[in-house]
Amino acid sequence: xxxxSLPTFHDVELASRRIAREARLTPLIESPALNACTGGRVLxxxxxxxxxxxxxxRGAYNRIVQLDAQEHPRGVVAFSSGNHAQGVAxxxxxxxxxxxIVMPDDAPxxxxxxxxxxxxxxxxxxxxxxxxxxxxxxxxxxQGSVLVPAYDDPHIIAGQGTVGLELALEARRRDxxxxxxxxxxxxxxxxxxxxxxxxxxxxxTEVCVVEPEGFDDHARSLDTGQRMENELRSxxxxxxxxxxxxxxxxFEINRRCLKGAFAVSDDEVRDAVAFAYRELKVVVEPGxxxxxxxxxxxxxxxxxxxxxIVLSGGNxxxxxxxxxxxxx
Amino acid sequence: xxxxSLPTFHDVELASRRIAREARLTPLIESPALNACTGGRVLxxxxxxxxxxxxxxRGAYNRIVQLDAQEHPRGVVAFSSGNHAQGVAxxxxxxxxxxxIVMPDDAPxxxxxxxxxxxxxxxxxxxxxxxxxxxxxxxxxxQGSVLVPAYDDPHIIAGQGTVGLELALEARRRDxxxxxxxxxxxxxxxxxxxxxxxxxxxxxTEVCVVEPEGFDDHARSLDTGQRMENELRSxxxxxxxxxxxxxxxxFEINRRCLKGAFAVSDDEVRDAVAFAYRELKVVVEPGxxxxxxxxxxxxxxxxxxxxxIVLSGGNxxxxxxxxxxxxx
Numbered sequence: 001x002x003x004x005s006l007p008t009f010h011d012v013e014l015a016s017r018r019i020a021r022e023a024r025l026t027p028l029i030e031s032p033a034l035n036a037c038t039g040g041r042v043l044x045x046x047x048x049x050x051x052x053x054x055x056x057x058r059g060a061y062n063r064i065v066q067l068d069a070q071e072h073p074r075g076v077v078a079f080s081s082g083n084h085a086q087g088v089a090x091x092x093x094x095x096x097x098x099x100x101i102v103m104p105d106d107a108p109x110x111x112x113x114x115x116x117x118x119x120x121x122x123x124x125x126x127x128x129x130x131x132x133x134x135x136x137x138x139x140x141x142x143q144g145s146v147l148v149p150a151y152d153d154p155h156i157i158a159g160q161g162t163v164g165l166e167l168a169l170e171a172r173r174r175d176x177x178x179x180x181x182x183x184x185x186x187x188x189x190x191x192x193x194x195x196x197x198x199x200x201x202x203x204x205t206e207v208c209v210v211e212p213e214g215f216d217d218h219a220r221s222l223d224t225g226q227r228m229e230n231e232l233r234s235x236x237x238x239x240x241x242x243x244x245x246x247x248x249x250x251f252e253i254n255r256r257c258l259k260g261a262f263a264v265s266d267d268e269v270r271d272a273v274a275f276a277y278r279e280l281k282v283v284v285e286p287g288x289x290x291x292x293x294x295x296x297x298x299x300x301x302x303x304x305x306x307x308x309i310v311l312s313g314g315n316x317x318x319x320x321x322x323x324x325x326x327x328x
Numbered sequence: 329x330x331x332x333s334l335p336t337f338h339d340v341e342l343a344s345r346r347i348a349r350e351a352r353l354t355p356l357i358e359s360p361a362l363n364a365c366t367g368g369r370v371l372x373x374x375x376x377x378x379x380x381x382x383x384x385x386r387g388a389y390n391r392i393v394q395l396d397a398q399e400h401p402r403g404v405v406a407f408s409s410g411n412h413a414q415g416v417a418x419x420x421x422x423x424x425x426x427x428x429i430v431m432p433d434d435a436p437x438x439x440x441x442x443x444x445x446x447x448x449x450x451x452x453x454x455x456x457x458x459x460x461x462x463x464x465x466x467x468x469x470x471q472g473s474v475l476v477p478a479y480d481d482p483h484i485i486a487g488q489g490t491v492g493l494e495l496a497l498e499a500r501r502r503d504x505x506x507x508x509x510x511x512x513x514x515x516x517x518x519x520x521x522x523x524x525x526x527x528x529x530x531x532x533t534e535v536c537v538v539e540p541e542g543f544d545d546h547a548r549s550l551d552t553g554q555r556m557e558n559e560l561r562s563x564x565x566x567x568x569x570x571x572x573x574x575x576x577x578x579f580e581i582n583r584r585c586l587k588g589a590f591a592v593s594d595d596e597v598r599d600a601v602a603f604a605y606r607e608l609k610v611v612v613e614p615g616x617x618x619x620x621x622x623x624x625x626x627x628x629x630x631x632x633x634x635x636x637i638v639l640s641g642g643n644x645x646x647x648x649x650x651x652x653x654x655x656x
Contacts, residue, residue, distance in 0.1 A: 027355030032379050032418075048609035051360050090360075110606075277649075278438075281376035281642035283609040314609035322650035 006252055007154035009200035012161035012193060015062040019159060022094055023058050024050050026163075028170045033279040038295055040302030043176060045167045046282055048314025052114070054240075054288065055163050055190055055312050056080075056087030056150075062159030063148050064091040074145040075099055079132035082111030083240055083287075083313050084150040089120035100145070102136045108239060108285075108317045127234055151189030152247035161193025167308055168201035178205040180300055181308040182262070182291035185209035185218050186241040188250030190312060195257035205308070208260035208300070210290040212236040212269070217245045218254065219261035227251050237266040240287030240313060262300065264293040272296055273321070274328030276311065283321070288313035334580055335482035337528035340489035340521060343390040347487060350422055351386050352378050354491075356498045361607040366623055368630030371504060373495045374610055376642025380442070382568075382616065383491050383518055383640050384408075384415030384478075390487030391476050392419040402473040403427055407460035410439025411568055411615075411641050412478040417448035428473070430464045436567060436613075436645045455562055479517025480575035489521025495636055496529035506533040508628055509636040510590070510619035513537035513546050514569040516578030518640060523585035533636070536588035536628070538618040540564040540597070545573045546582065547589035555579050565594040568615030568641060590628065592621040600624055601649070602656030604639065611649070616641035 029044045047055040064076060075098035078088040085101040092099035099120040103112060104127035115122055123139070125132055140147040149156060171178055181198065183191045191209050198207050209218050215236055220228040229245040236242060246254065264272075269286045272293035276284040284292070291309040294300060300307065357372045375383040392404060403426035406416040413429040420427035427448040431440060432455035443450055453463055468475040477484060499506055509526065511519045519537050526535050537546050543564055548556040557573040564570060574582065592600075597614045600621035604612045612620070619637040622628060628635065 024358060027357070029355070029377055030352060046609075049357055053609055277611055277646075281374075281381055281611040283605055283611065318605075318650075318653045318656075322646075322653060325646045325650060328646075 005154065006249060007158045007196065009196045011154060011158035012165050012196050015158040016162045016165050018065055019058055019061050019162060022051065022061055025166055026050055028167065029280070031280050038302040038307070040305045040307050041176065042295065042302065043171055043178065043306070043308045044280065045163060045308065045310045047163060047310060047312050048282055048284055048288060052086040052090045053313055053315045054083040054087065055160055056083040057090055058162050059156035059159030059189060060084065060087035060148060061091040061094070063153060063155040064088070064095055064097065066155060067095070067097065067146060069095055069097055072097065072146055074143050076148050077136050077140045077143070077145050078102070078148045078150065079136040080150055081239055081242060082107045083315060085111060085115040086118065086315065088148050089115045089118035092120065093118045100139055102132050102139070104132065108315065108320070110317050111315050114315065151187035152249045154249065157189050157193045157250060157253070159193065160190040161196045163190065163310060164194030164197030165201070168197055171202070171308065176306050178202060178308045179305040181205050181207045182210050182294055182300065183207065183310045184241060184287060184290045184312045185211050187243040188218060188246045188254050191258070192250040192253040195253055199257055206259040207257060208262060209258060210262045210264060210294045212238040212241050212290060213263045213265050215241055216261065216263045219263060221246050221251060222255065222258060222261055225255065237269055238287035238290060240285065241290065262294045264290050264297060268293040268297045270324045270327065273324045277325055282311065283314040283316065284311045285313050285316035333482065334577060335486045335524065337524045339482060339486035340493050340524050343486040344490045344493050346393055347386055347389050347490060350379065350389055353494055354378055356495065357608070359608050366630040366635070368633045368635050369504065370623065370630065371499055371506065371634070371636045372608070373491060373636065373638045375491060375638060375640050376610055376612055376616060380414040380418045381641055381643045382411040382415065383488055384411040385418055386490050387484035387487030387517060388412065388415035388476060389419040389422070391481060391483040392416070392423055392425065394483060395423070395425065395474060397423055397425055400425065400474055402471050404476050405464050405468045405471070405473050406476045406478065407464040408478055409567055409570060410435045411643060413439060413443040414446065414643065416476050417443045417446035420448065421446045428467055430460050430467070432460065434562070436643065438645050439643050442643065479515035480577045482577065485517050485521045485578060485581070487521065488518040489524045491518065491638060492522030492525030493529070496525055499530070499636065504634050506530060506636045507633040509533050509535045510538050510622055510628065511535065511638045512569060512615060512618045512640045513539050515571040516546060516574045516582050519586070520578040520581040523581055527585055534587035535585060536590060537586060538590045538592060538622045540566040540569050540618060541591045541593050543569055544589065544591045547591060549574050549579060550583065550586060550589055553583065565597055566615035566618060568613065569618065590622045592618050592625060596621040596625045598652045598655065601652045605653055610639065611642040611644065612639045613641050613644035
């Protein structure tokens with residue numbers, strides 16, 4: 001695969017083999033309570049159970065395992081609000097490569113602490129005033145290290161696509177053809193990879209993204225056919241879903257495959273985080289809960305349907321988690 | 329099977345087929361963080377993902393599905409501190425049978441609310457002063473309903489044994505022969521059922537129980553060969569593990585099969601609940617966390633070994649959960 005050519009389903013299959021030893025094949029879980037309150041059959045892919053607590057490890061490891069530590073002794077650099085940071089740091093540690101991660105100074109404390117716990121050096125910047133990408137590129141040039149993008153990269157997309165590969169195969173094993181699949185979305189890497197898998201394995205499933213209100217760049221981009229930018233850069237409870245606009249490469253895939261987009265409010269997200277605690281017994285962070293939020297808020301009519309949802313991560317500070325639970 | 333004959337592995341296999349449609353086949357999960365900090369390979373059976381948030385649904389459903397609703401229109405009665413209560417209530421609801429549950433008045437609010445949400449009538453009693461069993465038996469006699477015991481019953485034991493059946497088969501599928509298996513223990517129904525499965529499928533695994541300090545009736549009973557009683561009736565953070573002594577039937581099996589017993593303090597349990605939040609991203613209640621607590625506290629030398637642990641439930645009130653997380 002060329003560095004700038006679009007990945008294909010075959011790349012997702014290759015990624016799946018490449019990451020198999022280090023990534024977890026996460027299960028598919030079901031909740032009678034969720035089935036009852038939606039009137040459908042819901043299959044849940046709980047990616048907080050993935051190594052590093054989010055799906056991001058998949059793409060990061062698929063990218064980094066293809067670097068040669070001897071060719072790249074200077075290691076890797078990334079910029080991220082937190083989950084990609086942890087994915088890159090953990091993958092680099094497994095490959096004995098140094099990692100520098102540029103994170104916004106308002107990133108959740110747990111995300112920063114975890115990133116450092118994998119041996120990475122964290123450089124913070126001001127989310128509003130500084131360009132994280134430029135800082136990371138500067139570090140890469142200065143140190144001679146390799147920049148690992150968060151989504152606009154064929155290996156990253158293929159790695160995240162293994163979520164979709166596993167989900168489609170396990171649904172098939174259960175004799176379920178999903179009518180709808182709901183996936184959290186920011187830069188669009190996860191959904192692009194999942195689209196590659198579903199295009200090949202479950203083409204009749206309507207794959208849709210869910211975004212935070214005010215950060216609905218994919219919804220607007222699908223409407224106009226152009227990559228639209230968000231006006232806001234912060235202000236959603238979903239710290240993981242604040243990308244400014246769809247990625248170039250990811251949007252080429254997503255434009256072709258996506259069937260819809262939904263937006264959820266902070267309160268709908270809080271309800272979903274509390275529901276996951278109470279009924280699913282898993283820890284999900286706000287950005288990881290948007291697909292569940294859309295389902296619980298009735299944005300998708302699930303009655304009589306089979307619906308897949310991805311819970312994409314569970315790295316949430318105790319303060320925020322307990323504040324959500326106490327208000328629920 | 330006679331009502332009072334000991335269950336066998338075959339009964340566990342029959343239970344597995346009987347409950348398959350309504351119970352969840354819970355996954356086996358692994359955590360690189362847990363592997364790293366123990367030096368072993370740990371396979372985790374997360375029963376908080378089971379219907380009703382604990383393994384108890386398995387045994388209750390296996391018992392109740394064998395009742396005929398037309399022969400037993402008066403339904404079922406049970407006494408329980410909360411997880412068996414939910415299991416019985418949910419199973420009875422699925423079979424359209426009325427259920428009355430006798431619960432101690434200090435049971436966690438979530439456990440009581442969930443039990444009522446499955447349509448059961450809850451009768452509370454004073455944990456210290458009243459005999460829950462006698463109250464439940466009185467109701468059964470008066471109403472002509474069937475008492476569903478929490479552990480000392482062959483169908484209950486066989487149902488809980490499906491946890492062990494699934495665990496042993498999935499470990500084998502991963503080419504792992506467990507050296508040690510750690511299981512939370514109160515009346516001994518879960519561990520008795522698991523013992524039946526491991527005796528048949530993984531006889532070289534050392535199966536051990538974990539109990540709260542001060543409620544180590546199994547440890548002392550194994551030492552003396554007699555069913556010993558606990559002096560205390562309350563005072564542990566593990567509200568689900570306060571049975572007075574091993575069951576008769578369960579102890580016959582457990583005496584034959586168990587290889588050891590460990591006790592954990594409330595603080596060790598709190599650490600395990602917080603670890604599960606932080607690293608495993610699952611919600612585990614204190615009683616459900618004792619096996620993890622024993623492992624994290626180093627009571628078992630896991631270095632270089634394969635260790636299985638059961639996280640047996642996740643029904644914990646927000647107040648208690650957040651108080652544990654905030655102190656961690």
